[in-house]
Amino acid sequence: MINITLPDGSVKHFEKGVTSMEIAQSISEGLARNVLSAEVNGVVWDASRPIYDDSTVKLLTWNDEKGKNTFWHSSAHLLAEALESLYPGIKFGIGPPIDTGFYYDVDLGDVSLSVNDLPAIEDKMLELAKEKNAYVRQEISKSDAIQYFEEKGDEYKLELLDGLEDGHITFYTQGNFTDLCRGPHIPDTGFIKAIKLTKVAGSYWKGDENRQTLTRIYGVSFPKQKELTEYLTMIEEAKKRDHRKLGAELDLFMFSEKVGAGLPIWLPKGTQLRERLQNYLRDEQEKRGYKMVVTPHIGGKELYVTSGHYAKYGADSFQPIHTPREGEEFLLKPMNCPHHCEIFAHKPKSYKELPLRIGEFGTVYRYEQSGELHGLSRVRGFTQDDAHIFCTQDQLKSEFLNVLDLTTTVLHKMGFNDFTAQISLRDPDNPDKYIGSDENWKAAESAIIEATLESGLKTTTVLGEAAFYGPKLDFMIKDALGRSWQLGTIQVDYNLPERFNLEYVGSDNKTHRPVMIHRAPFGSMERFISILIEHTAGKFPLWLTPDQIAILPISDRLNDYAKEVELKLSKHDIRGFIDDRTESIGKKIRDNELKRIPFMLIVGDKEAENGEVSIRRQGEGDLGSMKVEDFVILFNEALAKND
RNA sequence: GCCAGUGUAGCUCAGUUGGCCAGAGCAGCUGAUUUGUAAUCAGCGGGUCGGGGGUUCGAAUCCCUCCACUGGCUCCA
Incomplete structure (x- = not known):
């Protein structure tokens, strides 16, 4: 006889060679019909495999991963x-x-x-x-x-x-x-x-x-x-939430074969959305001590030779731009960091200026393989919510925590609570793939691991996924169809400061090499918005959505009243438009429902007489009539709830 | 880049054993309607059938090639 311990702690006795299936049968026939396999002493086994020793057994059914x-x-x-x-x-x-x-x-x-x-x-x-x-x-x-x-x-x-x-x-x-x-x-x-x-x-x-x-x-x-x-x-x-489909339906963005594959064109509605996001993010960053800069879309080829990117990616990138001057070559910038390194190098730096946090909504161009292009998620021209933090080795961990806080703050504000932080380390079997010294790599990897541990984020660790210049932490999030995408990223870099020979003067009056952190909480505006569209099914948070209200006059004679209402609301920073098409009210409601306009304000003769609007909430239906002032209160309550 | 698939009007799609002037709904335009909570009615305009080449008396339909897109793979500074 052997002892079988079940998950509830109970111990049952069976003949040597009993199978998990037989154990299930001893509990109930129904369970036996549903047993797919069993975890025996922590290892998943066939339910039909005999057990010869005292064991802990967990029967596994469809309800277990x-x-x-x-x-x-x-x-x-x-x-x-x-x-x-x-x-x-x-x-x-x-x-x-x-x-x-x-x-x-x-x-x-x-x-x-x-x-x-x-x-x-x-x-x-x-x-x-x-x-x-x-x-x-x-x-x-x-x-x-x-x-x-x-x-x-x-x-x-x-x-x-x-x-x-x-x-x-x-x-x-x-x-x-x-x-x-x-x-x-x-x-x-x-x-x-x-x-x-x-x-x-x-x-x-x-x-x-x-x-x-x-x-x-x-x-x-x-x-x-x-x-x-x-x-x-x-x-x-x-599939109905697919950002490519919704992006077209909501007039957010488009593509043109003539402009080029993978080069998104932002339409007015999409641009409003995107700029509101940028403003929000800029505010959050300035609160945390970032200084915003603007750098050109191109850079001299030497810049990328210095950074090392030309050697690694030059052949597979958009090819250099030539000028009338012989031998002069510029590259479309594939990242912002070399430009930011030049900003750091521009004037001698003291330790008192560190950490220096240089931020830019920088548009970059990468010649992604044709088979990789995917809506807004994988494109050839995109805008990073980029920043580079130059700091001392001692400041590294606190800066890292600061970035983790920024990233989680903005993701939560957007309603993303289900994401994982992926720590990407070197592939130990392939050291030649990476540049930089072994000590630096080790220091960077432990800084990431320690900071992430302290933050308490849900993490996974993957060997071999590091960037060629340093380890990184990526925020992974899933699209509507369950495909996983990298959004935010934080990368420690000991390499570029060396290549650009960046230095600061320490309190000891000696020169030191700063450490650099690349980071982008959204990753890119394009990919972030693609995920935002899919998560919200196009029903964006009220503060962010391009049009918060649509005023629907019941007939042409109510257009003037509609304008009065619009003016009153705009004084309360409530934005939207009047749908004054000569259409039936049913038609207008339908169209604006499909456009995901959060509030429809229907105005007829009754409302005009009483200074009221009839409110209809997208997806919810008629909420009845109220004074315009009361709607403002209702609206602000919804804003406060971040609906 | 690789494998497989798709490409007909602004959108969704019909039309493929090769054969009359390529169709529908929605959208658009014009007119009528002035409308009470998810589609008012009528008329009209709109297509190099993704581009190019080929086979054929004849190609949206068959073949080649390029482009774009879709699903994966690989890649992702």
């Missing part, structure tokens, strides 16, 4: 089985679960797959799922495993096997499909009731663009049909 992972991992195997039966002879890369669903990378040889082929594959998967084939685990020697895949002719699996240690290799088989796999898996394919293959994409083997292109098939699966239907509805709703 780890249970879902098992489910989706098994679904990837089912996809592979379906693919192999439909396209015999294909080779398999990897097929992991992801945040939502799973994918499998396959080499289809000469076959080219499109989304039109997916329904047939789904059907095959469902057919195989109905067979309720068990996922059977098998420990196998490395030589036998190699022999299996050599006979099958799957060089990808052989390459994966190459990195595995003999004695720790397992195969999983369900139906006619066997895969090299660590597991675990769900008991049988019958658990998978609903499947949607969502997209086909190219991917590089091992993520290396110099290696084979594989076909990646993405899918998502569920234990109940209803959950798939709900998921699909959610995706449809998310």
Whole structure:
């Protein structure tokens, strides 16, 4: 007999070799039907795997992230089985679960797959799922495993096997499909009731663009049909919030092929929004001791040779601008820091001037790869809410905390509460990718880690994601479709001060090298606004939205009264417009609802007589009539609540 | 940049076994209507079918190429 400890702390006795499934059955049949896998002493196992020693066991179902992972991992195997039966002879890369669903990378040889082929594959998967084939685990020697895949002719699996240690290799088989796999898996394919293959994409083997292109098939699966239907509805709703769609509907921005791909054009409404954001951010920064500057959109090529950027990015950037003077070359600025370094170097600096915080809404141009462009999120010309802080080594941590406070303050003001701070450090296996000394890197990395710890932010740490000149902290946030984007960024840099030979005179009357922090709380105005649009579905906070009110006269004869109302409200800094088109009131309401105008003020003869307006709140409907003065109060209350 | 897909009027879309002057709704314009909480009615104008090249008696439709966009991959100073 062995002792099994359950999450509630209770201990039950079972025969040696009991499975998690059997433990579930001992609790209830219903639970047993829903067990996907189990966490045994902290490791996720197959529910069907025998347990031989005293253990702590947590049964995992669809309600556990780890249970879902098992489910989706098994679904990837089912996809592979379906693919192999439909396209015999294909080779398999990897097929992991992801945040939502799973994918499998396959080499289809000469076959080219499109989304039109997916329904047939789904059907095959469902057919195989109905067979309720068990996922059977098998420990196998490395030589036998190699022999299996050599006979099958799957060089990808052989390459994966190459990195595995003999004695720790397992195969999983369900139906006619066997895969090299660590597991675990769900008991049988019958658990998978609903499947949607969502997209086909190219991917590089091992993520290396110099290696084979594989076909990646993405899918998502569920234990109940209803959950798939709900998921699909959610995706449809998310698409309605897409900033590219809303940006066009709300007349915020546009693109023009003639102007160029990835070069957003801000329309009047979008410009109002953007400038209000900038003003807000400028105020917050000036409160924190930043000094704003303006620098040109171009810079001499030597500037970027000095900074080191020309050597690293020159070939893949917008190419130099030439002038009538032979040999003279300028580059569109891809970042603001070299200009700011020149500002620092302009006059001798004393330690008394530090920290020096130089801020600029600086527009930069980067020749992003064509396949990368994406609405406002990834563009070739964008405006950073940039600043560079020059400080002493001692000031580094407090400056870092100051920036963390600024960033979290502005993100919260915008209603973003769900973001993570990603600490990006060096790839220890690839020191050649980075410039700067080892000591400096270590000092910078520990400064970031310490400050972030003190701030109490939700963090993740990723090795190998650092910039080439220093480690960084990025604020990651998700768009409507769950894709993760980097917004704000804070980067420590020991490199540029050296390259620009920046110095200050210390209290010891000796020269010292300042430390530099690059930081942008929004990242770029473009990307920030793209995320803001998706999070608010176009219903911007009242203080920020381009038009706060629309006055809708019921007929032409009320236009004069509408103007009176508009004038009164503008004296209270309430902005908007009169919709005096010769349209029915129903039509005007509909149009202004769709434009997400927060308040509609409907004025007819009754209102004009009494000095009133009839209020309609966007998305809520009629709030009844009130005096104009009372509306001002109502409006200011809504403003105060940051609605 | 790579893989796959898409591109017809300002917008959403129909039209593809190649064949009369390429259609609809919305938007726009003109006129009528002066309207009470999500679309008033009528008339009119509007398209190099993404650009270029080719096949064909004939191309929106088939082929090549370039561009843009979409979904991923890679990249992101």
